[in-house]
Amino acid sequence: MNRRIRLWLVAVAGTALAALLVAACLDLPDFGGDRHPYGDRAVDASLARHTANTVASVNFDQRAFDTLGELTVLFAAVVGCVVLLRQTRDEHRARPEPEPVARPVRRYALAVLPVALLTGLYVIAHGQLSPGGGFQGGVVAATALHLLYLGADYRALERVRPLGLYEAGDAVAVSAYLVTGLAGLIGATAFLANTLLPYGTFNTLSSGGTVPLLNAAVGMEVACAVVVLLARFLDQAVEIEDPTGKGSGTP
Amino acid sequence: MNGWILAATVALGAGAGATLWGVATGPLRRRVVAQNLSTALACLVLLLLAQGYDRPSYVDLALVLALLGPVGTLVFARLLADDLAEDPPRAWGPTYLVVGAGAAVVTALCVATGPSRASAKLLVVGALLIGGNVVASRALSGGFSGLRRG
């Protein structure tokens, strides 16, 4: 099946799919319509549990079990990357040397790193109040750490980032999520049910029952997962060379 | 239809359209500069939309973009250092244009919100945006010249 036949097949199937999709779009309810039955009920349930950010309430309270599934997808992907990008026997690891970087860039990296880390933790902490949550804040915090690689070099980042700690942190965070769910099972009614803690006063940091706890667990898990993921990719791209040394030399 | 959303629409259509055209065509050095300017312009659009929709909590998006936009450009500047080495980008004109626009937008928003913690937050976002943009442009035009191993 050479390339020409494959392209013809794609063209024919593509146009047929396009026709069907456009026909489907014409029958969809108008954009901006007023009928959102699930949305209204989700908002009412979220307000009943004093959670200001309804999306966080849907994610961590009404559909907490699906978020557990997503957490395992994240965890499995990181484990997959760790296995795929490991250093094979015949590859050797070259020590990263210090790299010359312009002074303003390094000063910017050193100045913005704590600010970005603070913003990431702010986004996680206020996940159930203002826009944000565990996922977004975790990625921002992990990216903040890698400013060291961007502002200086990989050796500086390695010195600050003990990888074993982050892999353990990843596992601890996922199990913290599970333990909170089991506590719901033991303490009150159902797995991951939000009946364990009092809902607190509306629009404060302690409102929403277990939503802030699950938010923090997901935030820590995503931050550790992204650090481990980027560590594997950086190792492959900067440190690990092939047996024939082809990999080394100027990139 | 208030003026803020109109301003955001114009900035989005003109500014983002130009940067998209800049990043789609031309030599690599111009594409990298266009990417840097696109994050700055998008941050301004987000600030205008936050004011236009009367939702102060949307400023968090502009804050994260003001932080991560320049970091994304640093990623490109660092990992494409060898590709950019032969003809480094020299686009200080558009950068200062966008920085000026940013300063104007942030001051207009601060005047609109009046002296309060919210305008302090806007000033922080403006400072991060302008500082990040200038440093990213500096990094693009030769911040990582002596790089060997990346």
Next chain:
Amino acid sequence: MTPRAAMRTTLRAAAEFLAWWTGLAVLWLILISAVGPLELAVGATVAALGALAARAARRAVTGR
């Protein structure tokens, strides 16, 4: 490392940590909308974390 030099380095380290901590705490106060006791406590710990990260980053870069 004479005791006086050791004392001076720890003093300088504490000063740097405190400077970062106050800066980040002020930034936290600007970021949050409603100020409450719990917010201040969380802000204090997060600012301390950020100050530690800032110091570790500076030492990692300059201590090469």
Next chain:
Amino acid sequence: MADAVIIVALLLVAAAATTAVLVRDPVRQALVLAVLGVLLAVLFTTLQAPDVGLSQLAVGSALTPLLLLLTVRKVRRRGRKEGPRR
């Protein structure tokens, strides 16, 4: 009239997606994908979805380009017989 900004954002996202596909070189595509991520975040804000916009910003502005470029660097150093830059 608030929909004008939605329409402009939608058309820009469509144009950016088309560009991202038509640009064949991975490095240049990473640049266009970064711009596409930012435009998507603006579109999500106009559609009143700040949480999704925030996650698209966090993921699309620094993480995805870094992963793409690190892979390009590894593949470019590894595969010496890389064909002419298409």
Next chain:
Amino acid sequence: MTAVTHVLPYLVAVWIFLIGCYGLATSRNLIHAVGCLSVCQAATYVLLLAVGYRDGATAPVFSDVEPGSRPVVDPVVQALALTDVVVGATVTALLLALVVQVAKRHGTVDPDELSELRG
């Protein structure tokens, strides 16, 4: 509102999905193909959020708005789109790890050359 804006977001989502599939089918570089796949996924975000939009409504986040004072958009699709974005990024990372392995094993990332190698 004119008739076209009633259906424009859905058509844009369909267009982005089809152009992503076209890119996937005709790509000559696996890294480019992974980029096209993330474009396909962007189509799902646009469609999901377009389904949940309500005219003149605001975000269902009540940290700075009095609940019930303004109509809100559908939060359920936003939670789905949020999960979609995060999983999309993770899948992209895993696929890129696979591309690195393919490049190591076969020395090339052109799908057509790969099919001939029977590696």
